[in-house]
């Protein structure tokens with residue numbers, strides 16, 4: 001027998017305020033046409049001033065707990081992937097733990113920017129497989145709007161706020177059972193730090209800072225690195241693109257997604273895309289797209305998912321997951 005982390009439920013939350021490209025034109029020198037043609041984005045959600053990353057994370061977590069019909073007390077591990085924590089310390093995950101009353105384990109944040117959710121899944125999966133707990137809550141949550149420089153039109157039109165969550169539960173599985181997180185693949189290249197970063201931080205500048213980006217370089221690396229990590233994860237599982245039910249790519253730019261799927265020969269019908277409505281929500285992008293598709297019935301139990309993301313660092317990664325609960329292993333009680 002081996003241990004597998006199965007994905008038992010998803011949840012998400014988007015702030016109420018929707019800002020369309022047209023509305024953005026009131027304070028940014030841009031146009032709906034430019035944004036849509038270059039990125040595919042039509043609108044984004046922005047948190048209001050009093051709405052913090054932890055608020056978004058807690059709402060997404062509650063949404064997932066309701067779907068799983070489990071009590072927060074069974075959670076052994078909370079991992080929040082975020083680039084926009086409420087405070088420099090302690091971790092945003094500690095607020096999530098407090099509000100949910102999930103006091104039976106550890107809670108911490110992970111910082112891998114837009115790749116944060118894949119990194120968080122990999123960490124939680126490895127904790128569970130190592131026997132350090134039975135149930136993990138993994139959240140990607142961002143108030144990325146706080147990092148935007150409204151005078152830099154090449155970046156401020158690209159991002160939005162939101163949160164998504166998944167619950168992982170460990171099971172004893174037959175080594176041939178292919179349910180749950182089947183593999184994760186993480187990469188970082190610190191030499192590319194300067195093509196996408198925030199020009200602030202408590203140690204370097206004592207300020208929060210704003211997003212700075214060399215868009216063309218990020219685009220080039222995103223296409224090549226995501227294509228290569230998708231290949232790597234297919235090969236590791238002996239799969240071809242045809243075996244995948246859904247590719248869930250990081251929602252950064254429709255043109256990046258199109259370039260990858262053309263290169264990998266993955267049909268568009270198998271790709272979850274929410275960029276037009278959510279814009280780039282960084283660590284929240286994958287769980288938001290996943291939860292939406294689970295709730296509208298596109299993603300079903302037994303579907304094979306390939307998730308992939310890249311962000312500042314550069315940090316990138318992918319994960320192969322057979323979604324849902326294998327019937328014979330149903331067991332929520334602790």
Ligand code: ACO
Pocket residue numbers: 029030031034035038039114153154155157158196213214215216218219222250252253256280310311312
């Ligand atoms: N509205 C109108 N015009 C604009 C805007 C805007 N918001 N931003 C830039 N322009 C203008 C520029 O000033 C320039 O004008 P010029 O030719 O008169 O000088 C022109 O548009 C072209 O600018 P470029 O920067 O060359 O535009 P490009 O075609 O490279 O597109 C973009 C920019 C969309 C940022 C692209 O480089 C890109 O998608 N890069 C990927 C970056 C990305 O997705 N980042 C997300 C974060 S990282 C991640 O999540 C992976």
